[in-house]
Amino acid sequence: MFFGSIPALVTPFSSGRVAEDTFHELVEWQIAGGSNALVPCGTTGESATMSADEQRRVIEIAVQAAAGRVPVIAGCGSNNVAHAIEYLHAAKEVGADAVLIVMGYYNRPSQAGMIAAFKALSDASSLPIIVYNIPGRAVVDISVETLAEIAKLPNIVGVKDATGNLGRVTDQRLKCGKDFVQLSGNDETALAFNAMGGVGCISVTANIAPKLCAEFQAATRDGRWDEALKLQDRLYPLHTALFTDASPGPVKYALSRVRPGFPTELRLPMVEASDSSKRAVDAALAHAGIA
DSSP states (O other): OOOEEEEBOOOOEETTEEOHHHHHHHHHHHHHTTOSOBBOSSTTTTGGGSOHHHHHHHHHHHHHHHTTSSOBEEEOOOSSHHHHHHHHHHHHHTTOSEEEEEOOTTTOOOHHHHHHHHHHHHHHOOSOEEEEEOHHHHSSOOOHHHHHHHTTSTTEEEEEEOSOOTHHHHHHHHHHOTTSEEEESOGGGHHHHHHTTOOEEEESGGGTOHHHHHHHHHHHHTTOHHHHHHHHHHHHHHHHHTTSSSTTHHHHHHHHHHSTTOOOOOOTTOOOOOHHHHHHHHHHHHHHTOO
């Protein structure tokens, strides 16, 4: 259903507003580079700083630009389930193919609370839902056992796993079923993640290197592991450089290098990447041969 290289798209801002034309161009570039799906309004898209109307519009632009060529998986997470349901309804209205739902940040719900929340979300819409498990940001961890319960809900189709625990890929496959979609949330471990049964990555690096990331994912899908390893080595410094400062500061700086004129504006409390982070990004782009 969902697989391969799936960029967690940045949202370009100019003078405090969404730069709609630039975002449309970014989507076109991603599709031309071979991206297999798109995620607007995720963490990398600074969704936490956007109004509901802005989120709806960004998702709408992604859907219009994609024009059915690749699926659009809309970020609709909130620590208020009622708000998440509103985002989910808006995403469906503008034509999104699926939604990505992060759970629990700040609230720190119990495992039972997370099951109840996803049941409410599942009941609220027929759109496929991908669970986003990122303990580093959400503070809470959706356990394998809890995920297995959530996976029984009719339109819960997969997980974006950003736990960094590679052993979970096997455990989740055994408990959630072989058809449950497992997508890595970490570029740097996507090679091992796929080797253990994952089928793709919701990727930050794909913002910068869509073609290379798509080629890497295709190589793992085809079992061309030697080629995948070479691409991993080529991209690895970029995977790490993009997190040498608070994301998406380094990502927007990198985009301005590979797509001159791309705006690096961020919304507070995010600020532009530090000089040391920019130097790391510059070196990584040179290593990858893309700038």
